[in-house]
Amino acid sequence: MKARPAIVVLAAGLGSRFGGTQHKLTQSLGASSVLGTTLRHALATHLPVIVVATEPLAEEAASHVATRDIVLLPVVGSDSPANAKRLGMGFSIASGVAACSDAAGWLVLPGDMPMVQPATLLAVARQLDHHPVSYAQYKGRRGHPVGFATELYTELVTLTGDEGARRLLARYPAQAVDVDDSGVLMDVDNESDLDKVRAAYLPSLFGDSR
Secondary structure: OOOOOEEEEEEOOOOOOOOOOOOHHHOEEOOEEHHHHHHHHHHOOOOOEEEEEEHHHHHHHHOOOOHHHEEEEOOOOOOOHHHHHHOOHHHHHHHHHHHOOOOOOEEEEEOOOOOOOHHHHHHHHHHHHOOOEEEEEEOOEEEEEEEEOHHHHHHHOOOOOOOOOHHHHHHOOEEEEEOOOHHHHOOOOOHHHHHHHHHHHHHHHOOOOO
């Protein structure tokens, strides 16, 4: 069977900008959670899904994907100072990509973006046959997911720290994929963001893309 791109869902951040005692990814959204809804949309594509998470979020992730598809990382600040420097979004991406090295490219999707639709993920994935980098764009604004072709594997698995993949985006030509999906711009950094996502979630169930 032909290899397919994999979706790497990032759920290893502290979520420190979100108030309260619960992690933002465990906040309720409809009958599920923020992370659960993100994963449900990713799984609906029928592409391979890998979740990069910390121990506190492992149980939440395991209620949606198999344990073998969860890459566990230490919580930032709980490790040695030397290791703490390499942890962050870049290291999360590297760990997720390495866990599915035989995929035909990788889509990076933050776990706090539950409104990104399956059709959007598939549209970005299709471009990886023709471009080294692709990303979702809504009304001229760049959003997520961001896709990377197999030719960038070596650079992806050597990412460290919290820089993410910005240097790859700056180095390689990226193809914008215009989508009618405002969810590509909607993340949950704080409680106000969560309120906006919740307000958009119910209409989305009935196909209202306002």
